[in-house]
Amino acid sequence: MSEQIAISRKITNQLLHLAQQSPDQEVCGLLGGHQGIARTCYPISNSAETPQQRFLLDATEQIAAMTQMRECGEQLFAIYHSHPNAAAYPSIHDRQLIGYVDVLHLIISLNTQGILEMRGFKIDEKTTQEVLLELSHEHRHASN
DSSP: OOOEEEEEHHHHHHHHHHHHHOTTSOOEEEEEEETTEEEEEEEEOBOOSSTTTOOOBOHHHHHHHHHHHHHTTOEEEEEEEEESSSOSSOOHHHHHTOOOTTSEEEEEEOOSSSOOEEEEEEEOSSOEEEEEEEEEOOOSSOOO
8 A cells, every 4th residue: 555645736836846947957855844744845956967867966955955944843854856858757866866765755757748747756775666645735724
């Protein structure tokens, strides 16, 4: 049985917009969250030598984002990146770079006919497990 994670429309739209703004290069960054809910998007520069095909989070910006998350009472919710010319599935390179095994990895694909695709995965050195993403509305207060 697959795990299911809710992502708000606001965060989803922000990620899709970032990917569309850079159609020739992979965009990447972090999502900060609280109590299992993604709250903040932290775009980070792609410092890979070939950003058209790979991503590498800029180390200085990643440290700054993690510090900002802590200051806001957030934890690392997800790592995201885009695939300008490939499907929304982890590449061999993506799997080799896994540093955070228990974190959700979101991949946005621009390789579809006018439709953006975003999929989530839990990845380690040996396995890739898809996580079902559910689009949700932001909840400002608990409902009865």
